[in-house]
Amino acid sequence: MTTMGAGMDGQAGRRRGALLTAMALTATLAVAGCGAGDSGARDSAASAPERAVAEGGVEGGAADKNSGTDAEGAAGAGAPDLRVDQRAIIYTGAMRVQVTDVDAAAREVTAVVTRAGGFIGGDVRRSADADAEAELQLRVPAAKFSGVVEEIAKLGRQQSRDINTRDVTxxxxxxxxxxxxxxxxxxxxxxxxARATSIADLVSLENELGRREADLASLEAKKRRLADLTALSTITVSLAGPAAKTSDEKAETGFLVGLKGGWKAFVASMTVLLTVLGALLPWLVALGVPLVVLLLVLRRRRKTPALTAPVSGPPPVPAARSAP
Structure with a gap:
């Protein structure tokens, strides 16, 4: 009995040992599994934002590249070119500068235009010492327009400036x-x-060709005119002497001003009268002297017969007859 009890106790101990071993192994595996799961979750959680950033960067770069391509395509296809150097602009300007010496200033303006690569399109001058005036029409390259205007303004005292632009793009x-x-x-x-076969078709096509060529020549002339205006800007420069009056000066009033104006009008009228008299005097001498001589001769001829005619006395009185 003692032996059988001892055997049963040994089997029970082995079963408990095996059970404990199995439980310990299961617990170990469970702990290992949980650790692996947690580390995997942590790795997944840590790598998810990085993948999102990486994917977002790639997608964003692709989107930016596509949007840039689309923008460039849109700009090349239909968007207008807003760059100033790619637009056709006509510059025109007018300025008035008061200078000490009009002729010297005009020569300096010519030198400025020549240095800029332009030329003088017109030159009108009125010389009268202190109130002399000159009007120059300048053609300068559009790129040098502002520089030429500023150089001319420094020649004296600028009285007016008017700059205009016209976009003809x-x-x-x-x-x-x-x-x-x-x-x-x-x-x-x-x-x-070239394929016409009849005279009527030939004449009709020649007329039509002439009209089309004339229209083409007109369009090409307009294009050349616009190209000239956009390539060379126009500046009208008025140079005035120290005593020259500006166009916007107010008119003076008063008795002395009126007297001065009346005297000028009288002198001008007398000058005109004397001018007319001087122009008529040769004709008066050429025609008047012979006419006066002729009148004197005719008058003398009328008086000559009256002086030479015999003097007639009273009729004779008949003698009285004597009585028988």
């Missing part, structure tokens, strides 16, 4: 398109003329 583009279309019409008319 759309007009130039439209004109270019019309020229291309008109050239195509001219080429078409020439091809039809």
């Amino acid at each position: 759309e007009e130039t583009v439209d004109l270019e398109a019309r020229i291309i279309s008109q050239r195509a019409r001219v080429d078409s008319a020439r091809r039809l003329l």
